[in-house]
Amino acid sequence: TDFAGRLATDKEIYVATQRKDGTRSAVVPVWFGLMDNAIWFTTSPGSYKVKRLQRGSPMFVSVEGKDGPFVKATVEIIKDGALADRLGEIYSKKYWIAWLGFFRPSRARNESGKTVLLKLTPAE
Secondary structure (H helix, E strand, O other), rough: OOOHHHHHOOOOOEEEEOOOOOOOOOOOOOEEEEOOEEEEEOOOOHHHHHHHHHHHOOOOOOOOOOOOOOOEEEEEEEHHHHHHHHHHHHHHHHOOHHHHOOOOOOOOHOOOOOOEEEEEEOOO
């Protein structure tokens, strides 16, 4: 699979984290945007994903679906309203419902703590 090529055209990626016992979490589809040579999406700061990432879990990313194959990525958890607005613009061009204002990353949601930005950098 041309991972980078699929990222340029696909509407969703499939992500999972690693549990304390070493097993992979449930795989979930997420909307995403490409920005600054990384994969970005938003999530709730209280999610299991974020708790596992804060503990040092890698993120597993697939463009193929919930059964993989997966690429391992390192993740930064970021709170930055300006970056959230930039990602929101990318979502607006990619997803018609975000253009209408739904499910779009925003400065207000990020700075109020409702969402965090996840910046994924696939391991080489």
